[in-house]
Amino acid sequence: MKNVTIKDIALRAGVALSTVSAVLNGKTRESRISEQLADRVRGIATDMGYEPNQTAVALRTGKTRVLGLIVEDISNVFFAALAKIIEEEADSIGYKVLYCSTENNEDKARERIRMLSQRQVDGFLIIPTPGMRAEIERLSAQQKPLVLMDRYFPGLLVPHVVVDNYNGSLMAMQHLLEKGYRRIAYVTIQLDQVQMHQRRQAYDDSLRNAGLAVDEELVLPLSYYCKPGESVQQIRNFISTRPGIDAVFFATNYVGVYGLEAIKDLGLRIPSDLAVICFDDHDIFRLYTPGITIVKQPVDLIAQTAMQLLIRQFEQQPGKAAGGNGLQVLQPAHLVIRSST
Amino acid sequence: MKNVTIKDIALRAGVALSTVSAVLNGKTRESRISEQLADRVRGIATDMGYEPNQTAVALRTGKTRVLGLIVEDISNVFFAALAKIIEEEADSIGYKVLYCSTENNEDKARERIRMLSQRQVDGFLIIPTPGMRAEIERLSAQQKPLVLMDRYFPGLLVPHVVVDNYNGSLMAMQHLLEKGYRRIAYVTIQLDQVQMHQRRQAYDDSLRNAGLAVDEELVLPLSYYCKPGESVQQIRNFISTRPGIDAVFFATNYVGVYGLEAIKDLGLRIPSDLAVICFDDHDIFRLYTPGITIVKQPVDLIAQTAMQLLIRQFEQQPGKAAGGNGLQVLQPAHLVIRSST
DNA sequence: CTGAAAGCGCTTACAG
């Protein structure tokens, strides 16, 4: 019942270990091994039910053919979809993937990176949390193949794939404006992040392009530390004290959740009383939100592109200058317009 | 930038490799190494940023501390939820998990098991597909720690965790009967599987217990090979030609999907025109099905129990008779009653 | 064309 090794095969075939290894790795040409011998060895290997021990291969070659995937929560639909596509892409090049959830817990996130490093993964695919910056920086310095998805650290030259926040938001605003909405509110979270600035910029620009003024009265920046109940109340208050508004653009998932709650509380109907657009970073409104319009990330494109960036790094010679470093790939957002039934 | 090894530490500390290893593995007692020396070695290890190479440890000890998780589709909410809980449980005992999707493709499923074996995973957590039987049997014969979830092979003595189909179905029927429904139809798929027999048995028994006869006229067994469109049509036909029925019990996910489609086609309202219960194996109706009542698997319990069964196998001495083999754990189903709004 | 040897980074008897 013990596992068959190349040694067993070599013994049975009466040849050296290295011969078996060469045959099994298809290096008969390079090693000028006769086809006849090769066939015999292959036959014996099959007979004995040989399966290579990848742990040994990994130790010897320094390649585990395993990728590390770090997400916020694997059970979330967005991350699960990401995991699926990454699995497929990895599979197509003979890689397996080890997944970890960070729960947005910084300590856990750091620990995850360490564990995956110890397990010698060949590359990392990460949805970074803010506190991971130092670890990401270290991985990058160690020249570990690494791609960030969904979020990134401005100033850190690490390849990353993110949605095109500006144009996605622009599309959404365009949609509202075309539908004739004029007093469009903007509810966001006070966060000094590029993607937030880009979304806001798109809001401003599209209003101006339509010949409308940006009215700060119609912009509600919630505090990052504001608790759920309080956020809902603030939004409720905001909406009810701005009688003229006919639409709201919620700039993030969380704000959107609170916003929909507030709108429900106020007894307003979407979109007849109030049109709603939400930037749905993590695809949480995918099924159960009739009437609203959603700007979502193209999860498949993001995953596929991330894998391509990773593979590109695998192919680079470690010595060579990493020409592709600091590469940012912007993926166009999808606009999903839900009917109100 | 090269990785620090225990050799480097030994060199720096001026001691033998084995001493470093003993210290780092907390075996100072067994090896009677002075606390002073141990402290010094630990200090040096920390200084040098030592991270053990788990590939080497795995090769040497024969334990990778990696689990293989094989599901149908990691992006499905049910499997993703399973993956999350398994990750947590695995993490708590220092394990990582490698996931694979089978897509219900038998060849792929078999190939996945082979790959995971080659990667020397310490244990398998599998949602088996029918065609995996031979491979599962082989793993079991090889004494590989292994637990099946959600499905199993009757007659194969492999530990598995499944939902209690009989009592879950009984609960659902009870619910309908208590609500006063009397002519309850049963739509199922013709499949000679234990879980199907158990569900049907519960249907029959609960009717009889309520003093009602089982009317084969009210039972629709769809062919396994029936195409979606055709299935919907058959159900539509079935319902419309049985004017007396006031409720339907759909015995599986797929049948339920077709059934809801058919009911929609007929313009019937749930539950006012027709009450609906569905055995929702994979939690696909979780969000978007108002009015229907769902019998679902307790995904957390299943995952946790599966991990426990796996750990039990890790703890067993390989020589010892596997006392817990062929163990079946039934988990009680959940009944989710949706309001019709 | 083929095979003996070194070595990947560890752990674990075992000798002193």
Add this chain to the structure above:
DNA sequence: CTGAAAGCGCTTACAG
């Protein structure tokens, strides 16, 4: 108390 040596299962120069 400490250290030299073997070995996990491979691959890869290198010698013949």
